[in-house]
Each structure stands twice: as C-alpha cells, then as structure tokens.
Amino acid sequence: MERQSRETRALIFTADDFGLHERVNAAVERAHREGVLNAASLMVAANAAADAVARARRLPGLRVGLHLVLADGASMLPRAQIPALVDAQGRFGDNMVRDGVRFFFLPHVRAQLAKEIRAQFEAFAATGLELDHVNTHKHFHLHPTVLSLIIRIGREYGLRAMRLPLEAGAPLALKPWLHLVRARLARAGIAYNDFVVGIANTGAMDEAVLLDAIANLPAQGVGEIYCHPAEAGVEAITPSMQAYRHTDELDALVSPRVAAALAAARVRHGGFADVFFGGPARPGANALASEVRPS
Template identity: 75%
Template sequence: MSGQAAVASPRALILTADDFGLHPAVNEAVEMACRDGVLNAASLMVAAPAAADAVARARRLPGLRVGLHLVLADGPAMLPPARIPALVDAQGRFGSAMARDGCRFFFLPGARRQLAAEIRAQFEAFAATGLALDHVNAHKHFHLHPTVLSLTLAIGREFGLRAVRLPREHRAPLLLRPWLALLRRRLAAAGVAHNDYVVGIANSGAMDEATLLAALARLPAGVGEIYFHPAVVSGAEVTATMRGYRHADELAALLSPRVRAALDRTVPRRGGFADVLAPA
C-alpha cells in the first residue's frame, strides 16, 4: 500500500528527473526526455540558476508532472542570507555537512525557525509558478531527517502536498532502514501518498541504458520510482559537485527505443505521482 491516501496498482512506475532548474543543459534534457523519451516527471529546484527556464519549458510540456525538489544542502537558498544566517554562507548557499546541519536543525530552535522559513519560501516559489504540485522530495534525500520531514509535512499541507518520495532502494544500507521506516510511518499517518521503492541511489549519476534495462528486468510489484540526473552535457559542465556524473548517458537511456520497448512490455502503467497513485 503506497500510503493511506493512495491505492497502488500491482505494478506501476514513475520516471523522474531530479535537479530541474539547476542548469540549462539539465532543462533541455528534461524537455527532450519528456517529449521524445520515457520521462514522466521532474523535480524542480526553485532557487537554482535556471529555474525560470525550467518553468517555461514545463509550461509547454503538459505531459510532464513537476514536483518540488527542496534544497537544504549543497545548493542555493531561496531566502537571502540575512534571513537565514544559521543555514547558509555569505553567498546564500547551503553547505554539504549534512550530519552537522541535521544536528543543528534538531537541537537549535533558532536554526529550526530559519529552516521553516526557508522551506515555506521554497513552497511559495513553487506555488508562484502556477504548476500543479505533483510531489515533493529533497536534494540528497534530506527529508529523511525527522525535523525536515515534520516541517515539510506541516508547511506542505498548506500548498496541496499529496505525495512524497520514499527513497527506499533494494538492500538499503542498515543505517538508513530505521529512518526509512520512520518516514513511511509518518507519511501514512499524515495521509500522504508515496512510492513503494526507488531505483537510482546505488547508481546515482550512472543510470545508463544497460543499468536501466537490468533494473527493469527485476522490478518488484508495487509503485516504483526510478530517478535520473539527465543533461545534454556531463559532470562538472553541469556543476562542480557532480564531476563524476554521466548526465548525457542518463539522457540517452531515457531516449532509448530499447528502454521504451522494455517499459511497454513490463510496466505499461506509468506517469507522475498524481497519475499512478489514485485517491482511495
């Protein structure tokens, strides 16, 4: 069961591009993969440099479901640094020390208040686009943190939040399993729909055609999400922190006729979260 608010089909699949808005090369790939390939959804970074271009492309792609990709680590904030000095550097950018920042979110009331303000600002920025909110997830899966999750659910409810990514991959590390179980329970209690599993964590940045075809050959029952980082260029040309990512190979996989044929054969029920998670 994919959340108390949804009924899962025996097998359904969502193919999502993360980091929509990060770079024009990412946005171009998302448009290509939706128009000419098998991409169903994209997760928008509302404060990223190419967010306006991403929104313009999404508006001309009625088949693309768009969600909010909350950025609370390794990326730019929506609010100016003076509003959230406990969270960002002087340039308004979140750092990459997620364990440290997670402790600060949990223990420091001032940091939590600033975190709530930033999460609200990102939801407000998404709402201002006029796009329907298909789902919410967080950059680097930071919504696994209980404080981030609590604020996301409380604030997101005001903006029509109905679905959240459950980043549960087969053979998830033991360290993550309690947090995944907690996330699943919290989503169920809140009546927020979710996928049953993901594919893409173990091969992040390397979801090429062969990897994707192998994954499709062993999909379990339930609602799955396979997420990608496509772009028309790769690695550091997109951003320095993704130096080893093979973005162009991931785009090629989404455009592959062999992938489309495998999908049509094994899991014809596909779409965004709103499409494959029907209300009870």
C-alpha cells in the same frame, strides 16, 4: 480509496535538478518528448528555474514537483533572513551531519529552516504549475525535523506525494529509519512510492541500469526510477556532480530499447499524480490525500 500500490504495478521516471542549468532543462524536455520520462523535480532557487518553468508550461504531460534544496545549493531567501543556514553567497553547505544536528537541537536554526522551506513552497506555487510531488536534494527529508516541517508546511501548498528513498540493498542500519519515514508519511495521508532505483547508481543511470531495473520489477508496488539527465557541459556545476554521466542518463531515457522494455513490462507509468490520483491536482483534490492508506 485503498493505497494503489497494494494492487497496482506502476513505475515513475523522474529527473531531479530541473532548473539547475539550461542544459539540464533541455535534457528533461527531450527525455519527456522523445523518451520515457514522466516527471521532473524543480529547484526553485536555481539559476535556470525560470527556463525550466517555461519549458514545463509547454509540456502539459510532464508532472513537476518541488526539489527542496537545503544542502549543497542556493537558498530562496536572502542570507539576511537565514544567516544560520547559508554562507555569504547564499548557499547551503554540504556538511549534512553537522546541519542535521543543528536543525534538531537549535530552535533559532529550526525557525530559519521553516522560513526557507516555506519560501521554496511559495516560489513553486507562484509558478502556477501543479505540485505533483516533493522530494529533497540529497534526500534530506530523511531527517526527522526536515520531514516534519515539510509535512506541516507542505499541506498548505497542496502536498500529496513524496519520494520514499527505499532501494533494494539499502544498508540494514538505515532500513528501520526508512520504515519509520514510511509510517509517518502514511499517517499524514501522503502518498509515496514503495521503492526507488537511483541511489546505488546515482549519476550512472545508463541504459543497462534502466533495462535491468525494468526486467526485475517486483510483482506489485509503485516504483520510482530517478535520474540526473543533462546535455554535455554541466559536469562541473557542483563539486558533488563532477563524476556524473549526465549524457549517458539522457541517452538511456530516450533509448528505444528502454521504451520497448517498459512497454513489454505492461506496468502503469506516469507521474505521482497519475499513479496515485488519476491525474494532476484539481480544485478540492487535496482531500484525496487523506484517504491514502499505508500498504
């Protein structure tokens, strides 16, 4: 099977931070039922993860992936098992440069990181939901050690697709590394989107941004538009999200104008499983991933 982005013009709408708060979960459910949202990325250790899973089970068309948290969030394992990774409250820090250096150079830190990544995959598997995709909070899978561990461990849990955070206008210094990440995913037989929309306007993916993205889609390729929708009242959950316009993003996802623009664009849309594999995972379907080829 040739990688579908060679001949397919497709778009995936994804909501990150599913499980962070019940108001995030409610927004995801509404955006899927009433709007254009195809997929959501689950934080398995977050406070409202159980509520998110319950909602996902009521929404068979919502594709759910794993949003691995290795920075600025709660861990799955207790601090006693990963003391080099989290603070006394069991939370990862937000100094990703420092932690990235430690992941690369310190074997004992790397071993704890592998345990935590496995624990998050295991927690997702325990939900019984099909694994549509994997990505990471703050794109930490761009780190070579993190990416290697996700690929190695994820294969055991049905990993078939990952987000490639390559956006038009990305800094020139970052593009060579993004292309290396793309090559590693291709070699591993893991499907990936060709481009994303959501980095430059993180927290401000309003109707105007979505309409502009749809109007300027490339002639071919698989794109992912990712957002952080929520009902009002979650702005202060984490310091890094205080300026996010969550309700504007929810309004955009349920906007009739956005739905009409998407229909007029005549692009295929759905979750990663729909776009790359024709539907959610089935027994034996993991073998399909080995047939995916780079574009």
